[in-house]
Amino acid sequence: MSGGNTDVPLLVATPLAERVPVAEYGGCPVTGLFHRLGDKWSLVTLVLLGQRPHRFNELHHRIEGVSQRMLTRTLRALESDGLVHRTVFPTVPPSVEYALTSSGAALLTPLSQVAQWAVDHRASAER
Amino acid sequence: MSGGNTDVPLLVATPLAERVPVAEYGGCPVTGLFHRLGDKWSLVTLVLLGQRPHRFNELHHRIEGVSQRMLTRTLRALESDGLVHRTVFPTVPPSVEYALTSSGAALLTPLSQVAQWAVDHRASAER
DNA sequence: CAGGATCCCCAAAGATACTG
DNA sequence: CAGTATCTTTGGGGATCCTG
Numbered sequence: 001m002s003g004g005n006t007d008v009p010l011l012v013a014t015p016l017a018e019r020v021p022v023a024e025y026g027g028c029p030v031t032g033l034f035h036r037l038g039d040k041w042s043l044v045t046l047v048l049l050g051q052r053p054h055r056f057n058e059l060h061h062r063i064e065g066v067s068q069r070m071l072t073r074t075l076r077a078l079e080s081d082g083l084v085h086r087t088v089f090p091t092v093p094p095s096v097e098y099a100l101t102s103s104g105a106a107l108l109t110p111l112s113q114v115a116q117w118a119v120d121h122r123a124s125a126e127r
Numbered sequence: 128m129s130g131g132n133t134d135v136p137l138l139v140a141t142p143l144a145e146r147v148p149v150a151e152y153g154g155c156p157v158t159g160l161f162h163r164l165g166d167k168w169s170l171v172t173l174v175l176l177g178q179r180p181h182r183f184n185e186l187h188h189r190i191e192g193v194s195q196r197m198l199t200r201t202l203r204a205l206e207s208d209g210l211v212h213r214t215v216f217p218t219v220p221p222s223v224e225y226a227l228t229s230s231g232a233a234l235l236t237p238l239s240q241v242a243q244w245a246v247d248h249r250a251s252a253e254r
Numbered sequence: 255c256a257g258g259a260t261c262c263c264c265a266a267a268g269a270t271a272c273t274g
Numbered sequence: 275c276a277g278t279a280t281c282t283t284t285g286g287g288g289a290t291c292c293t294g
Contacts, residue, residue, distance in 0.1 A: 019191050020171055029245045030238070031170045038165030040267075043158045044147055056276050064146050067268065072277060082248065093275040094274085103248045110244045111157070113237035118156045121209065121230045167287070183256050194288060199257060220255040221294085259292075267284070273277080 036081060041066050041074040043111075046100070049084060050108050053099035083107060163208060168193050168201040170238075173227070176211060177235050180226035210234060 037043055044063055048054060054062070060071055075098055078084040083104035089095040100108075164170055171190055175181060181189070187198055202225055205211040210231035216222040227235075 019189055020175070028170060029249070030242045031165065031167070033241065033245050034161050034165035034170065036165070038158065038161035038163070040158070043155060043161065048147070060276090062146055067270090068277065069270095069279095070268070073267090088276095091275095094277085096276065106248070107241075107244055110237065110240035113240045114160065114234075115157045117234055117237045118160050121233070122156070187256090194290095195257065196259095196289085197287065200287090215256095218255095221257090223256060255294105257293085260290085261288105262290105263286105263288085265284105265286090267282105269282080270280085272279075274275105 036077060037111075039074070041070055042078060045071075045074050045078065046083065046104065046108065046111075049098060049100045050105065053097050056096050056098070059098065078104070163204060166201070168197055169205060172198075172201050172205065173210065173231065173235065173238075176225060176227045177232065180224050183223050183225070186225065205231070 037046075041063065045059065048059060048062055056071070056075075059075075060066065060068065063071065066074075075084060075086070079086050082101055085099050085101045085104075087097045087099070089097070164173070168190065172186065175186060175189055183198070183202075186202075187193065187195065190198065193201075202211060202213070206213050209228055212226050212228045212231075214224045214226070216224070
């Protein structure tokens with residue numbers, strides 16, 4: 001194999017055999033991640049939380065067009081992925097704070113590399 | 128603002144106003160890109176093409192489980208995004224070669240940063 | 255060999271209304 | 275304030291057959 005392992009780094013976390021047995025949807029964790037973050041609200045939510053923690057209605061107001069249901073689902077998904085931490089303050093009325101976990105914060109850096117590429121190459125993914 | 132612009136780099140290519148008017152699906156080019164690459168076959172296709180150019184049936188055989196229709200659609204999408212270049216050799220029977228464009232090749236590097244994060248944090252995005 | 259055309263299915267997105 | 279419940283719609287994904 002003449003040791004050419006620097007040109008195309010691992011991307012699917014497998015040695016990429018001759019035949020790639022993409023088991024199911026998330027056979028590759030990166031594909032799974034992209035599928036998750038590729039929905040309508042995940043990235044903007046992550047970015048806002050990257051600025052500072054937010055309460056539910058703060059996010060709801062800052063992200064124009066998102067419904068309560070979609071915001072809830074997005075936050076729950078990010079939470080179950082370990083990207084976002086949810087803190088409930090048992091006050092009346094209830095108050096919930098969302099913040100990035102260390103994992104989530106760590107993700108923003110590689111994400112910004114992709115963002116830079118997108119800006120440079122104008123990958124509009126139009127339509 | 129005490130010049131703290133290195134902690135959370137731009138990710139949505141906007142200044143992130145108080146209220147983010149996520150126009151539509153691809154209000155943010157990065158979200159659009161993730162949405163595109165988050166489908167079932169785009170990433171594995173990109174990675175294989177990152178190794179070397181492939182012909183259609185080569186890809187069809189190496190990516191287990193993909194149908195002709197899905198492979199065609201995936202390649203067409205990647206092509207219209209400027210990530211993949213399609214070369215038709217007017218032989219009989221016809222032969223078509225797919226290769227990464229320079230943009231596509233340039234994308235693999237930031238992508239691998241995300242992949243590294245996914246591997247480190249095991250973001251399985253399970254279920 | 256490399257696809258285009260057609261039909262079907264189901265998971266996920268979204269709107270709206272209601273509640274602890 | 276911060277959600278859940280219910281319903282409807284959308285479109286990604288796949289199977290199959292046909293063709294330049």
